[in-house]
Amino acid sequence: MEKPYRKDLGHTIWDEVFARQVKRGGLVEEWVNDLQLTPGARVLDVGAGPGYMSLVLAERVGPGGLVYAVDRKADALAYLERIQRERGVEHIQRVVADVTTMDRGTLSPDSALVTMVLHHTDDPPGLLANVARLLPAGALAVVAEFDPDGPCKVGPPQTERVSREQVRTWCEAAGFTVLTYRQQTLEHYMWVVQRNQ
Numbered sequence: 001m002e003k004p005y006r007k008d009l010g011h012t013i014w015d016e017v018f019a020r021q022v023k024r025g026g027l028v029e030e031w032v033n034d035l036q037l038t039p040g041a042r043v044l045d046v047g048a049g050p051g052y053m054s055l056v057l058a059e060r061v062g063p064g065g066l067v068y069a070v071d072r073k074a075d076a077l078a079y080l081e082r083i084q085r086e087r088g089v090e091h092i093q094r095v096v097a098d099v100t101t102m103d104r105g106t107l108s109p110d111s112a113l114v115t116m117v118l119h120h121t122d123d124p125p126g127l128l129a130n131v132a133r134l135l136p137a138g139a140l141a142v143v144a145e146f147d148p149d150g151p152c153k154v155g156p157p158q159t160e161r162v163s164r165e166q167v168r169t170w171c172e173a174a175g176f177t178v179l180t181y182r183q184q185t186l187e188h189y190m191w192v193v194q195r196n197q
Contacts, residue, residue, distance in 0.1 A: 014050040014079040021052035023154075024116070027184050028053065031142045032060050034180070034192045035111045040064040044109035046099050046131060047071055047117030051080030054092050057113065067092045068107050070099050100127045104134055111135070115144040115190075118167065119160050128174035135195045141176065143167055144190035147183070154187055164189050 031053075037043060039062040045054045048069035057067045069092050071077050077094040084092055095107070100123050112131050118124040131141060146152075148161035155161070168178055168191060176193035183189050 014076055017076070018050040018052055018079065020154075021049065024188075025052075027115075027144065027188055027190075028056055030182065030184060031113060031115060031144060031190065032056065034142050034190075035113065035140050037061055037065075037111065042066045042068070042108055042110045044068045044070065044107070044112040044131070044134060046112055046114045046127070047120060048080065048094075049073070049076045051077070051083060051092070053113060053115065054080060055083065055087070055089060058089050058092050061091070063091050065091060068095055068109055069093065070095045070097055070102070072096065072098045100130055102130065102134075107134060109135060109139070111139050112141040114141060116146065116155070118143070118145055118162050118170075119156050124162065124167075125170045125173060128170050128176070132175040132195055137195055137197045139195040140179075141193050141195070142190055143171060143193060144184070144188060146187055147189050150185075150187040152187070164191070167191060 037060045041061045043057050045057055045067055048054045048071045051069055054067045054069040074096045077096055112135055121127050145167055146155040146161045148158050148163055152158045171193045175196045177196055178191055178193050180192045
């Protein structure tokens with residue numbers, strides 16, 4: 001019997017979430033390429049969960065770069081910590097925080113990845129606005145979500161999905177300029193946005 005959907009992922013275990021993140025691997029190259037990541041870059045992974053994307057980002061930016069893996073679930077980041085130890089990946093800084101309200105502190109990201117996370121938060125506009133505040137002017141971000149017009153065979157139910165038009169409106173209100181839109185699959189779409197000057 002399928003478990004009911006819970007926005008906070010309290011219905012699942014991190015092995016399952018990591019496996020779902022891996023299954024989205026075909027989308028990842030576009031995200032990373034559109035962020036224009038180079039060795040030494042510092043990137044914010046918003047809602048990192050158990051960390052598959054953080055590991056991909058860490059590979060792209062190399063040991064001279066830094067990935068800020070931010071998630072409000074300490075046990076998700078503990079899962080990532082274990083994988084980091086196993087793989088010898090030191091340039092991921094795990095941060096337990098709610099991105100919607102977190103302060104910059106010592107973070108200094110050049111770009112941000114906000115993928116498949118807006119449907120998990122109660123305040124998507126606030127999350128995007130704070131991501132914009134955490135980034136410098138001109139910084140790129142990729143915002144990707146599940147399409148409510150898709151077949152809904154993977155990911156959240158249709159009622160929990162956010163339309164591309166709504167995400168665009170939130171991004172612009174948050175202080176981003178929309179650069180490009182792409183429908184990646186029937187289930188997934190993405191926006192590339194830039195922090196306003």
